[in-house]
Amino acid sequence: MPPPPIILIHRGDSFYLAHTIAQARSSNPESRLILLGDRSNSFYLGVEHHRYEDYFDEAREFAKLFTYEYFPNYQYPWILFCHQKYFALRDFVGAQGIDKFLLIDSDVLLYEPIQACFRHYSGARMTVSCPETGPVAHAAFAVVNDSTVIGELCTLYTEMFSQSVSQLRESTATTMFYEMVGLFLLMKKNRSGVLNTYFEEANFAINHSMLEDPRFEYADARVRIDWEEGKPMAIKRGTAQRKHLPALHFHGKAKYVIKSHLQLKGLRLRVEHLLNRIHSALRKYPVRLLNKVSAGRMFPGI
Numbered sequence: 001m002p003p004p005p006i007i008l009i010h011r012g013d014s015f016y017l018a019h020t021i022a023q024a025r026s027s028n029p030e031s032r033l034i035l036l037g038d039r040s041n042s043f044y045l046g047v048e049h050h051r052y053e054d055y056f057d058e059a060r061e062f063a064k065l066f067t068y069e070y071f072p073n074y075q076y077p078w079i080l081f082c083h084q085k086y087f088a089l090r091d092f093v094g095a096q097g098i099d100k101f102l103l104i105d106s107d108v109l110l111y112e113p114i115q116a117c118f119r120h121y122s123g124a125r126m127t128v129s130c131p132e133t134g135p136v137a138h139a140a141f142a143v144v145n146d147s148t149v150i151g152e153l154c155t156l157y158t159e160m161f162s163q164s165v166s167q168l169r170e171s172t173a174t175t176m177f178y179e180m181v182g183l184f185l186l187m188k189k190n191r192s193g194v195l196n197t198y199f200e201e202a203n204f205a206i207n208h209s210m211l212e213d214p215r216f217e218y219a220d221a222r223v224r225i226d227w228e229e230g231k232p233m234a235i236k237r238g239t240a241q242r243k244h245l246p247a248l249h250f251h252g253k254a255k256y257v258i259k260s261h262l263q264l265k266g267l268r269l270r271v272e273h274l275l276n277r278i279h280s281a282l283r284k285y286p287v288r289l290l291n292k293v294s295a296g297r298m299f300p301g302i
Contacts, residue, residue, distance in 0.1 A: 003028065003118075004118060005098060006031050006110070007103050008105065009035075014106065017041060020107065021035070021276065022269060023110055026264045028110060035050070036055075037051065038052065040284075043280075045275060070161060079179065083182070086150055086154055099147050100145050102142070104247070109258065112231065112247075116246070125145055127197045131198050135172055136181055140251070141246075156185055204244045206245070210222045217235045230265075
């Protein structure tokens with residue numbers, strides 16, 4: 001039986017996307033690797049590309065609810081998309097008949113076959129990571145054993161933003177309505193079904209963030225990583241206990257060191273990775289230069 005697919009959703013062609021694809025393909029050569037993306041990232045080798053725009057009907061309807069007043073700053077378009085991507089994901093996995101899958105953020109590197117995680121978390125409908133008591137949780141590395149939970153998340157988002165701003169602030173005890181607020185509320189409503197991996201104790205750990213994971217010792221302002229046969233190991237703070245990390249989450253500025261944490265196997269994969277990086281650079285940087293010269297008139301929206 002083939003392993004569950006690995007799905008990442010990404011808008012645009014970020015410099016680290018080639019690294020994420022290559023590391024996922026290296027560690028999970030038997031898995032179906034899916035990028036739910038757009039035209040700008042449709043050329044990558046080694047990944048199955050689908051356009052999220054083809055599954056965006058309900059996401060556009062949601063945009064009518066999530067208006068600028070809920071997130072009134074320059075991040076509004078991005079935070080809107082961070083909610084909308086779950087509507088696209090719900091409709092995509094429904095159309096594809098996918099029930100189980102691993103959802104990863106596009107700044108997560110995978111180092112081990114994912115089957116072990118599915119066995120370990122087989123009792124959960126979905127996993128999230130949430131330190132302390134919230135009010136946010138993320139799904140940067142989310143084992144999904146029941147895809148209908150994504151539909152429940154979308155329903156929750158719709159219910160949240162059917163309220164006024166003042167009502168939502170009162171009910172969530174926050175003023176910043178990231179998509180992670182909805183993930184936290186989903187976890188609270190599904191105590192037995194949505195598992196928080198942050199406090200999970202085992203012989204391994206799910207890295208919450210390379211910059212924000214105080215469970216482990218730090219070096220250079222991020223989680224200290226020791227390598228053992230190409231696998232990342234972290235030392236639990238205050239102890240000598242070492243835990244292996246199936247994945248690393250390069251949140252925020254940690255993205256700039258993502259390349260130095262690659263552990264790629266095989267000449268073919270390395271060549272494919274190089275070709276992806278070259279193709280990305282040839283497509284992206286000349287267009288950006290021309291846009292700059294033309295004040296955005298030549299390639300609007302890129």
